[in-house]
Amino acid sequence: MLTAADVYPPFGLRVVAGPLELRGLTDELLLELCAVAEAGIHDPDEMPFYVPWSTAPAGQLSRNTAAYHWGKRATFSPDDFCLDLAVLLDGRVIGAQGVAARDFPVTRTGETGSWLGREHQGRGLGTAVRRAFCELLFDHLGFEEITSAAFLDNPASLAVSRKVGYRPTAVTRKRRREGELALNQGLVLTPGTFVRGEVPVEVTGAGAVRSFIGLVPA
Template sequence: MPVDPRLAEAFPPLGLRVTAGRLELRGIGTEEALALIDVVRGGVHDESVMPFSVPWTDAEPEALPANYLQWWWRSMATFAPDAWELNLCALWDGEVVGVQGVATRDFATLRFGETGSWLGRRFQGRGIGTAMRRAFCALLFDELGFEFVTSAAFTDNQASIRVSYKVGFRENGLDWQPPRDERGTLQRMLLLPENLVRGEPLTVAGASAMRRFIGVEDA
């Protein structure tokens, strides 16, 4: 069920809700966090590869719930207008499937952020990841004052790179990260509003409160 309205009033990111066809993106409350832990336990990727710059899925099974809750609480506790993360729970046909988010810094000046996402392994290959990113980027451009959006994926994660192309991202150079103490090559990506390939029309709730919270005037 959606986050308690009293919490959403106190912390507007929890009150954001986006619907686009079969997809819903909404603030992560207690029930969503617990459901996401179950999705992670079901697997996010093949254990032989690491698609994330921070290898959070390498945690031991017994440590995963605490690690995930600490990440969730930390992203809320450190939220500030000049540097913030917005992470929304993704549901497909009402079932929790993953997370779509963005991280920013000096947002009032720079007006961009880097997106990141994950999707439970059993939900992959069905177009859900593409729908998540299209809806989220439309939210950022249409409602939250973003002027461009960046993303990145390791070059051996071709599935993620294909999703970026489908959304309208263009290649934007290379970077290097050591997710498992080995150098991995990151393909950096850039999305401009005019290049966004939109999906289903959006219905958005909670955007006005979120704009006030991050210091963006109403569009």
């Protein structure tokens, strides 16, 4: 009998690093993620995201979050995908970590993005999550380069990237909110600059995901 992971292999992906886990974003975990988003991600006066999705009204934010992830599942292909995982601490969902890639079998690169609920920020968890995720991408999913970006007024995100080993690239000018200019710092990470964590990372389910993104299983 088919399982959900047979149909959509990211559901079977699991990355464990001590008390932190990254799991394929099933509907059950997605509902928990929506609740974390509703509880708050950042100060209302701040905006860390390219698209200000986190400012949606209560209720609508959950619907938007779920619809976004359902849509990405439906259009997932090796040539254009977003691999989004739930972040759990001691079994409780606290945020999300993902990577977006185009033409991956050729480019072997993608852009990482993540967020944690406000109550879980400032504790070093973001750095630990990013390190575990980048280890997954480099060691198990065939990535040869990982990019990211953060607005210059988001020092916390830039600090996480710096600790993991990302190097700065170009600064671009972006419209962030209506009529608002923001400067966005590009970042790039390679296996040679990657700063790994001290906690061992255990990965299961990566072989099926490799096939799903157009690579031969390791």
